[in-house]
Amino acid sequence: MAPITTTTFDPKEVTVVFVLGGPGAGKGTQCGNIKRDYDFVHLSAGDLLRDEQKREGSKYGELIQSYIRDGLIVPMEVTIALLEAAMKESIEQGNKGRFLIDGFPRKMDQAIKFEESVVESKFVLYFTCSEETLLDRLLKRGESSGRIDDNIESIKKRFQVFKETSYPVIEAFEAKNKVRQINSDKPIDDVYDDVKKIFDEALL
Numbered sequence: 001m002a003p004i005t006t007t008t009f010d011p012k013e014v015t016v017v018f019v020l021g022g023p024g025a026g027k028g029t030q031c032g033n034i035k036r037d038y039d040f041v042h043l044s045a046g047d048l049l050r051d052e053q054k055r056e057g058s059k060y061g062e063l064i065q066s067y068i069r070d071g072l073i074v075p076m077e078v079t080i081a082l083l084e085a086a087m088k089e090s091i092e093q094g095n096k097g098r099f100l101i102d103g104f105p106r107k108m109d110q111a112i113k114f115e116e117s118v119v120e121s122k123f124v125l126y127f128t129c130s131e132e133t134l135l136d137r138l139l140k141r142g143e144s145s146g147r148i149d150d151n152i153e154s155i156k157k158r159f160q161v162f163k164e165t166s167y168p169v170i171e172a173f174e175a176k177n178k179v180r181q182i183n184s185d186k187p188i189d190d191v192y193d194d195v196k197k198i199f200d201e202a203l204l
């Protein structure tokens with residue numbers, strides 16, 4: 001009898017790497033590098049939420065905007081639906097099914113639900129960085145990003161939510177031996193040298 005698959009995608013066919021780290025750790029920057037060199041599709045949960053927030057007719061626009069401004073985590077149903085739809089669309093377009101999921105999961109319920117219903121992750125790439133550096137980067141980016149959460153009040157809230165709510169997700173994956181940790185408190189190219197070692201070893 002064929003095994004019963006309960007997830008949307010078969011982990012033998014679809015590879016998911018969760019890319020996690022504090023606000024401004026360099027998740028998006030390094031995903032751009034990995035995508036270029038290792039044939040992955042980069043899906044930033046934050047970007048998907050920002051796009052949905054701007055989409056005309058979205059019933060979640062206001063909700064997303066207020067959650068993001070306060071650094072809070074948008075209810076998982078919204079984020080998981082956006083990620084799953086983006087994954088399906090990418091595969092339909094002929095992509096291989098190799099995904100970097102950036103900035104998600106950042107709450108335990110999201111991690112459990114995604115792995116139970118969408119697909120299990122292969123591993124977690126976790127960028128560590130001092131809060132001082134993160135603050136410098138985000139304030140600098142805030143001069144031109146137009147992001148409603150790149151201001152000191154929102155940044156402080158984002159740091160707090162990361163420590164209280166998102167870090168436990170990393171610890172839970174760590175307990176399963178799935179975390180590959182990289183210090184991102186150094187120049188972009190040096191961080192990427194460490195990233196490459198992990199991806200080369202993972203033989204993806």
Ligand code: UP5
Binds near residue numbers: 028045046104
């Ligand atoms: N930079 C990057 N690397 C550098 C380096 N090594 N040296 C010097 N500078 C470096 O980088 C940030 C800035 O630093 C850039 O200017 C870059 O040039 C520079 P970036 O690569 O953008 O870092 P990243 O980790 O992606 O930072 P980001 O601000 O995107 O992280 P967040 O996790 O805060 O943002 P995200 O978009 O993931 O989420 C935003 C909000 O969306 C959340 O707060 C939450 O409200 C909501 N959200 C959910 O509710 N659910 C989700 O699942 C996801 C998001």
Ligand code: MG
Binds near residue numbers: 103
């Ligand atoms: Mg980002």
